[in-house]
Amino acid sequence: MSDSRPQSSQQLFTEISSEGQLSVSCKTVAIPQPKPNEVIVKIEAAPINPSDMWPMFGPADLREASFDDENLILKAPVHKSMLMRIKSRLDQALPIGNEGAGTVVAAGDSPQAQALIGKTVGVLTGAVYTEYACVPIQACMLHNEGTTAKQAASSFVNPLTALSMVETMKREGHSALVHTAAASSLGIMLNKICLAEGIDIVNIVRKQEQVDMLSSLGAKHVLNSSAESFKMDLFNAINETGATLAFDAIGGGDVVSDILTAMEAVGSQDAVGFNTYGSEANKQVYIYGGLDFAPTVLNRAYGMTWNIGGWLLMRFLGSLDIKEVLALHKRVADEIDSTFASNFSKEISLKQALEIENVAEYMAKKTGEKYLINPSL
């Protein structure tokens, strides 16, 4: 263990008080002595993902936010009626930032930890909006020589989600899949994986420019849900691909039901007799996001062999053994600049991440726009 390790770190924390006030602040914390299987990573790049935003700001009214430049605290009110829903987190200063990347600057005594010194690693800890992070080596993804922290910033959430969706498809016996909100970074990765593996994917997007963008990457089936012909297009694409599985990032509205309805229409098109319970294949939709908070509305016009459920990356990864996880890590590391390349629209410091005008911009979650925090700035 080197004695030259850094002693303290600037780190972002979020807290909502039971009086209804959000405070997101930048504090100085001590860096612990790493245990044998831990390393200290100097974080140089950490994306602000959609999945970071709810922990960071909760249901606060950001239109009323103010930033105290001297004490580095963003404050915003939370309506009292929301507090019951988030009671598990009240009055606790909680670290934030799901994933990031940087250089290992110190390590615990184990040979595995020592071997990482000087390497670029991606980390998944839920506390990476910090200058220095102390993380177990199991939460590190080792990158190849030459990969930069910025390239490695999004090593986990999107790449492993895309790979895990394809893996879920294979394990559950489906042969093609449908993806909504498909023009996202994740959607682009998913298309690259499917193209490379010869898997048919039906992409659903909302705008013609997103159709054009995915088509230019080689995607065969890209449907515009705003088009009048959408339901017929969906039937045709599912008929051509045989997809019986969908991953939905939207959640609200009719899209889940529309997908199942099309799958049933395809599955039952040659049925004879009563067909009371519909087609036999399991028609599965996993909801993995909630871009639309409106209720999900199911017309149930798809027989009796269908399932809808929440899908969570960490739960899927938990079902894998360590060898399978490491194989996924290796694939991400090897293809971090191609299949799993991420684009960031702006790089900001920890302090800038609390500035009102930046918050307003990254909270807009525009497709193709993503902020990167660089705590070393």
Added chain:
Amino acid sequence: MSDSRPQSSQQLFTEISSEGQLSVSCKTVAIPQPKPNEVIVKIEAAPINPSDMWPMFGPADLREASFDDENLILKAPVHKSMLMRIKSRLDQALPIGNEGAGTVVAAGDSPQAQALIGKTVGVLTGAVYTEYACVPIQACMLHNEGTTAKQAASSFVNPLTALSMVETMKREGHSALVHTAAASSLGIMLNKICLAEGIDIVNIVRKQEQVDMLSSLGAKHVLNSSAESFKMDLFNAINETGATLAFDAIGGGDVVSDILTAMEAVGSQDAVGFNTYGSEANKQVYIYGGLDFAPTVLNRAYGMTWNIGGWLLMRFLGSLDIKEVLALHKRVADEIDSTFASNFSKEISLKQALEIENVAEYMAKKTGEKYLINPSL
């Protein structure tokens, strides 16, 4: 093979023409020579279950129905707009009647078939609204000496559904369950099974008299969904029982979402920190009926570990091996007059089943009222 076997049978058939006319008729059909593993059953009791009604009448407008007494045909119009939805069945005369019971009067050459001669059996064939049914022995449930056909009429659908729900609960690792529309015949059986096995069940009904009825059978948790306190009652009952599984017969409306919301509130009541993805236990609702055709509305306020899906008895039974199926049969046969006792409000002939006033009554699907067809009348 006896030569005294009956030669012909009166049998009900249903047909919807592509011009939009429903005909449910009583026809004379020849009885085939049974194959080695088949038996001829003289059907003496066959219930009209909710699951028989859609095959029998489809989406016909029964307010416009007429009955031709001489030719034994009930006719009713089907709106043209409905025909696409049921195109798999158009212009085919299809047999009806899922289950029934009677006496084996002839048998194929195999010893297993011959051994059934003279016995009372329940049968599940989808074609039991007939005087004589030729059925494979695998579709027979052998009843004990002394059991009557009327007692055995409902040997399959409700008893095996109730047993399979409990079996599903055990296999999927849940320890208690919720049941909606719980005052049904099925619901009563389910309560008897749960009481006998010491399993906690949360019953949801709509009326105080149904609360009273189930309570009088010994049910501990019976909630009235019409009560103002329903959501709090549901939370409390799920909290006491730890139920993470529900079977829902209703389908439409908010009840599925209400159940998941209560399960999540119970599962997360002691959570600390963000709890972004909600409680860890899988919260599962199976929809097995559709008493309410309205859309299912999901508020998705239950984290990411939940599933909703169709549940089908035949698919569950198909996942069992033959020994497990026979064990279920034996239990039903042994408890046909206690746990699995059915009550019938009226016994009618094949012809009477087509008479307008009877159709109107049994189509009303009133809780506790069930018609029995006795083709030997």
